[in-house]
Amino acid sequence: MLKYYLTLALRSLKRNVVLTVLMIAAIGVGIGASMTTLTVFRAMAGDPIPAKSGQLFAVQIDNWGPKKGVVIGDKDNLQEQISYPDATGLMNARAAHRQSAMYATGFALTPSNPDLRPFQVQARAAYADFFPMFDVPFRYGGPWTAADDEDHADVVVIGHDLNDKVFGGANSVGKTMNLDDHEYRVVGVLDRWQPTPKFYDLNNNKYGKPEEAFIPFTRAIDQQLPSWGNNNCGGDAGAPGWEGRLHSECIWMQFWAELPSAADAEHYRTFLNNYAAEQQRLGRFHWAPNTRLRNVREWLAYEHAVSQEVKILVLVSFSFLLVCLLNAMGLMLAKIMGRAADIGVRRALGANRGAIFAQCLIEAGVVGLAGGLLGLALTGLGLLGLRSLLSDDVNRLTHFSLSNVAIAVTLSVAATILAGLYPTWRAAQVQPAWQLKAQ
């Protein structure tokens, strides 16, 4: 009967083209508006590392104390980054399954190819664990080793774009690269990798691409590579110079730990508190331990990775979709009630209420499908229109994906069927005797 009902639905829609077009337009516009904002929202709020987002934890340590009088962060007066002393303290403890202190930096790259001019490269100083911890894929080679970290080795992992630019896309593992007048040996080339948002450092270009070069944290400190990211000293920059910066309470680094189980996370929390308590005993902290561990999802929420404006926009557009659906429901009701006589005839000829219900509901589904397809086209237009309003990074992310198509069509069909329930119920209640008497 499904095929029969589909045929009837198409015939019915052709019978009153104006009403059909109005219904499809109402649903299409609603779907277009809601999918446009939803696409932006999903691009900004997606889980960047779904397989491990519950096992990766950002570490926060209050190294300023309540007397500092500077409120950082959301509500808990906890800084979003950590200081170098804490970064090295936590790394030395090695209390997590994997861990990495890191900071955003960069340097001038002088290509060996004389045809290429030197250019600046954004980089990240990190530990070897960074790569397996974040499931970073490699096209060639692999990460450096823990021994390289200890040896402060001159090694670099580069992104595939940089590899294309400097080495023409060839396997560059083993080749050297001149960075800030120092030669680094390439040990790995990343494959396509774009966690969105860039959860491991939301302070710096959170919807941007990952850095194009990664070097050992220890080597970056040796080479005094400055921070290219967010720096906050809370009004006390400490002694001047590189050594002064390293020993200051300025926050400019991130620290992530991989803790596979809930028990691991609990142990690490205890460890962090003990660490802060030790700092208190040593006289560095003059306040009770105040530390936090947040997994990726908690961290994105804490950092407001998705702005309030985008959330409101999504709410407004879905409210608009609701209004469109109410309109479509009214039109469907008018259409179905206009066919009450036909429904009466069908009932007289043996259709039970369920058959009429199914027939009308499938018709609503066909309208929803057409509305969804129109909505997809309008979403494409909407995203084009938004390009002038959004940053390049977000624009790059807000593209049509297969999942967007599936969501739009499913949402449209489901919402239209939902909106069609009342008109369909009314259709099923048609009293055949009354309709036939009225002829």
Added chain:
Amino acid sequence: MLKMTHLSKAYRTEVVETFALRDFSIHVREGEFVAVTGPSGSGKTTFLSIAGLLEEFGGGEYQLDGANVRGLNDNQRSRLRNQKIGFIFQAFNLIADLNAQDNIDVPLRYRGFDGAERRRRIQESLSRVGLSARGRHYPAELSGGQQQRVAIARALAGSPRLLLADEPTGNLDTQMARGVMDLLEELHRDGATIVMVTHDPELAVRAQREVHIVDGQVVDLAPQPRLVAAAHANS
């Protein structure tokens, strides 16, 4: 075939209760052709709606083909209607955006016949009403008489036990009306049980028996003079 005993049907509003049928009894035997007549508002159409399981009734009993229909749910009534009853309406009630074949196909779909069986029955019933060549015509492309023939073909396609006709010639001119009545008589001769509601005495006399309704009650069950004369001649 159709037996109603002391049946009543009332329409209620907040202030008044109106009986459309009151203490209504009728018995139509298998193979009979019965004309139900009466003035407007006498309850003819209400009787037909109840007989066709399109409407529920208040008191009394109704047996259709030996089965008591009181208390049946919507599914059961729909199935009985589909399997045992064929409707012929005054206004034909063909579905405008379906051609003749597809109109006839409607009850067969709900019956659950497969494609081959449906096609066979559609051709057979179209042939029966002399419209084999018009199967792909839409109602708007057919004359009133042809539309009523399609409606009759639709009623016949499911091989119903009972044909209910509500003023089947009411919307037709004399010549077309004669053709439709000839067809009904032919169906009756072939064994169909027909109950026809009409207010036209000339049509009523072509039935085997006339039942007259006034104010929702059967008032006259006298046999047709033509049939009485025929019976006397035979004896």
